[in-house]
Amino acid sequence: MVTIKEVAHIAGVSIATVSRVLSNSDYPVSQRTRANILKVAGEVGYSPNRAARSLRTERSSLIGVILDNFSSLWAPVIVRGIQDVLHKKGYLTLVVNIPWEEHSRADVVKDLMGHSVDAFVFVETWHPVRERLDMLNNKPYVIVHRLFHESDPHSIIPDETYNSSLVVKHLLELGHEKVAYIAGDANYFSSSQRLDAYLDTMHAAGFGVRDGWIAQGEWCIPSGYQCAQRILASDEMPSAIVAANDELAYGALLAVLDAGLKVPDDIAIVGYDNNDISRISNPTITTVSLPLFLMGQIAAENLLCQLQTSDRDYAEQLIPGELIVRQSCGAPEGVEVYARDFQRATAE
């Protein structure tokens, strides 16, 4: 590897000058020497030794990204959003996946500190423990998470309330008045947030909600199936079912079809998450897409901001989602071209 020393030698200047030019400091260097150094550096293919630089400056151009569950559908998208912004600014990311159960969670932060990362991003389904946050000794950090239960000024989270009201309002606009709800796992704060948003929106519109119309589910397809069956068995059949996520919605869809009913003609169904399921099911399911990529980008921007200003006071940010209109509730469809129709259209 070619060092700064060689560049200095060839250019006939001291290493100090080379450093000043190449790390574009604002130290005054004449145009001539600057141009010459740049030329030489380019010719010999000089690339600064990051370790040495890091040792000296205590900055590494490395950002630690700590994940809870890299296998989830969201995480990789968020990470790409983060990287999209950071790479352009010359930062690289150290992505570490630590399952929630593992004891070594604190060690990971320590490890990353050893690599002297400049900042941290936590992408987690649960709120990062205080203990770990304390180990950061004032380095910038941001938390991107879906299912928080404790507010933190450095958080970037989806606006569950807004999103949930989005789908309910959509149904109301389509003329539905009897809307049932399948809730997610009660342990999750987001479950109650979404449920509350549903209730509030219904009440605000002046519609009541029957007891039999609310079923407590568990985020998965089988649970959606069971919950829908219970709802279908209630005294008064609803005309629409809101599911707390797409898995539940898909389960509900299967139950409704198995009951000999038609979707959306007899019962409309909406989901939440914009999973692949909702895109592929038959009929496709209207849902809410979370702007995960954007959330990653915002997290990164936020971090860059903190890195520049050394101002660590950031307000929690709620990010709104977007309604994805598909076939499952009979509305005229959105811009997206759906697999099934597309096939039929092009197959002619």
Next chain:
Amino acid sequence: MVTIKEVAHIAGVSIATVSRVLSNSDYPVSQRTRANILKVAGEVGYSPNRAARSLRTERSSLIGVILDNFSSLWAPVIVRGIQDVLHKKGYLTLVVNIPWEEHSRADVVKDLMGHSVDAFVFVETWHPVRERLDMLNNKPYVIVHRLFHESDPHSIIPDETYNSSLVVKHLLELGHEKVAYIAGDANYFSSSQRLDAYLDTMHAAGFGVRDGWIAQGEWCIPSGYQCAQRILASDEMPSAIVAANDELAYGALLAVLDAGLKVPDDIAIVGYDNNDISRISNPTITTVSLPLFLMGQIAAENLLCQLQTSDRDYAEQLIPGELIVRQSCGAPEGVEVYARDFQRATAE
């Protein structure tokens, strides 16, 4: 940050001794001092400065992972496999996603070289260009990829031929003799590999293949739909369709259902990839799962091996997949519990 100096001071020894103990070199250090140093280091929470170490040793404990398309379903799984092995050995990964079109691909390698990564993993859909491989100046590297068209000794790739014959044999065992095939995009080497494997397996079993039974598709659902329609229109109807991937299989499934036929009763369908689609469709689709996590692990092991022995000669490795038996071809199902049945079972 607490440095080696402080540890040495507190333990009452020289920094050399501390270094020897903490970087567990095989230099002789008495049990007493060793234990003492370890104790002190633990108490003060010492964690070595990687930049300094890296500067001195020219090793960084960092592995560069270069991705083609992080958004794909495979990439994150492979990455997790890689990390699973590497993290345990104290390595961290620098994951960089560079879309194929971008001009800065070569820069990425240079960038990572600047961070003095110890080795490279390329996770790519296309073969990494020679040019980039040359920039590695003899650092260990491994290529994990799906769709190669040029052999490389450092490659870890799925055994397309074996996998493809797996599904065909499965159908033959179930008594099918008239088996049609929907191929993937002809640009991909894997398309022809899979197609050839199908043809070979059929011929080896003594069964002929009609012209109308082979359709050239394009990896996506609509294409599967069209291809299946063409196959259904052939003079002699096949009793089974092999699709080159799950998207095509799903498209074919929809076409067959739309034609008023039953799956698997009238026509059996198999896919390839074990996508979410095949798990969720109705009926669920028998397919081949690629051991992506394992491939990542193998890649990492391979790398560790190279790092230790400085032996850079590694043979290309073909990794066999696994048949996932589901509903779409009428066989008794495998161990997996399928969403739909599970719902029915637990819904009682």
Next chain:
DNA sequence: ACCTTATCGGAAAACGTTTACTGTGTCAAG
């Protein structure tokens, strides 16, 4: 002519490690 100021460049210290080299002291073989 002299002083002040701005502009530019260099010398050298420092960052925290690892490691080659240089002792010590102990112990066994001669």
Next chain:
DNA sequence: CTTGACACAGTAAACGTTTTCCGATAAGGT
């Protein structure tokens, strides 16, 4: 006893940067 070998610990150089401090030159104001 001497000699060599061995086990252990310390000294100091080196890795490639950045940056503080200082000096030199030139320009401008009196």
